[in-house]
Amino acid sequence: MEMIKNFEWPDDYGNPEWFMEDRFGLFIHFGLFSAAARHEWVMTLEQIGKDGYQKYFDNFNPDLLDARKWAKKAKAAGFKYAVLTAKHHEGFALWDTALSDYKISNTAYGRDLVKEYVEAFRAEGLQVGLYFSLIDWNHPDFLVDGYHPERNNKEYIENHPGDMESYTKFMHGQVRELLTNYGKIDYLWFDFSYANRDWGDSVGKGREDWKSEELEKMILSLQPDIILNDRLDLGRGVGTPEQYQRNAKMENGKKQLVWEACQTLNGSWGYDRDNLDWKTPEMVTKLLIDTVSKGGNMLLNIGPNARGEWDAKTEEILGRVGEWMRLHGRAIYGCGASEFDAPADARFTQNGNRLYLHLFSWPYRTLLIEKLGGKVAYAQLVNDNSEIKYIQDEGLSGKRKSHKDLNAEVTEIHIKDKFEDNSLLVTLPVQRPDVLVPVIEFILKD
Ligand code: JFZ
Helix, strand or coil: CCCCCCCCCCCCCCCCCHHHHEEEEEEECCCHCCCCCCCCCHHHCCCCCHHHHHHHHHHHCCCCCCHHHHHHHHHHHCCCCEEEEECCCCCCECCCCCCCCCCCHHHHCCCCHHHHHHHHHCCCCCCEEEEEECCCCCCCCCEEEECCCCCCCHHHHHHHHCCCCHHHHHHHHHHHHHHHCCCCCCCCEEEEECCEEECCCCECCCHHCHHHHEEEEEEHCCCCEEEECCCCCCCCCCCCCCCCCCCCEECCCCCEEEEEEEECEEEECCCCCCCCCCHHHHHHHHHHHHHCCCCCCCEEEEECCCCCCCHHHHHHHHHHHHHHHHHHHHHCCCCEECCCCCCCCEEEEEECEEEEEEEEECCEEEECCCCCCEEEEEEEEEECCCECCCEEEEEEEECCCCCHHHHHHHHHHHHHHCCCCCEEEECCCCCCCCCCCCEEEECCCC
């Protein structure tokens, strides 16, 4: 476990230990945009503005939403934590905020979803996170910039010169509510800073606008263990690369970095009815493995529909990934990057003396792994704990009984000239196990 604790994180800045263990989180984007059903940025993409957007508030009625069902399904799919959009850029609060009328308790739903979510996910043993948008396109004091839905509306801009002092006070107040009224919150996920954007007639916003330092102090005084992501523009917190995969282990010197790949199922975060760009269950599983092999977490997003249900495609993908996780969880949870380099088309994850080889394509019968020779005490497939034979410098593992081991021996003789002393030659069955990604577990010698 020493490997896991060895990560780079400031002192007195919450406790990310659970985060480094859990590795697999569920992101939930839900809001009025779920009713528009064409991306969570619809308000600004189509420059709809506050008045035009009102119909989504008036008709909002997620009548089938049951937070306990969400939590049970999340657990079954193998997620260990979740992050719900308490408020997205549109400014609509999913909790009963005292600071605004623009909230879910004022819609047909009539209840406090954040409360229901926190209780339900906690009851299933998951860590609980909240996403909070620093941007608020509904608030009259929020200074219009190049991302704002009213950016081309002269009249709106004239009547709303912006008062970021007042907006920021409101925004800090909402964060205070979330960290005061719902018990322990494990993770607060801010979104986002864009101080370096310049549209000519407006500029982006960052730590000065949000009063990030002050906000951070307040948060840590309310919830000392909470962890924050890196979008407050303060240069600290959980790294959150979005919709792309890092191409190297995120190691800073010898220590692991604390980071999380945020991925969608179809390219949109909010429910996007007509979008067919779904990743396959295999792709999603490989994204998770690839991330953990680089020492990161994966925060995988779903966008429930406007009745509060998960669509069939989401259920299908998470069902398949969940089945893989049921069998292969030990190759993900508590694991991080390995000191060894994986062979082609494969990834290593490691947890102490357990080294996991995730095979992205199934090799024919043999696999040569450098630098592992002499280090392995036992090897097995994870999906069924069936023994896998190998050859290292001391010869073939186990007794040579079957004709299949004879194959390995012949192979050893054939490749002898290429067989480095410190390599491990693994003998695989010809039949690929029928799982999304087969994994071999090597138990290393002490
Ligand atoms: C943000 C949100 O805008 C988006 O809707 C979603 O919630 C996602 C998880 O986070 O996406 C971003 C954030 C920052 C940039 C672009 C998209 N950026 O800095 O260019």
